[in-house]
Amino acid sequence: MGKITIDRNACKGCGLCAINCPEKLIIIDESMNVRGVHPAKFTETDPEKCKGCKMCAIMCPEVCIEVYK
Ligand code: SF4
Ligand code: SF4
16 A cells, blocks of 8 residues: 655656556546646545555655555
């Protein structure tokens, strides 16, 4: 079991974390952040599926994801 947090205002909306999450737990938010982009958002429907594998954090060029296990 894992859990992540995303610094939404540091996110540049590239989507790399969403593409690389093996469980597809990251979505792109409909609302914009302070940078004027649609940021990544952790799932609210099935967060218990997170394995804490850190793939999302490793892929993030802005280092805005923290993983807890
Ligand atoms: S830690 Fe792994 S399973 Fe959890 S959101 Fe990130 S990539 Fe997905
Ligand atoms: S990889 Fe980082 S910058 Fe790109 S969408 Fe995900 S959280 Fe945002």
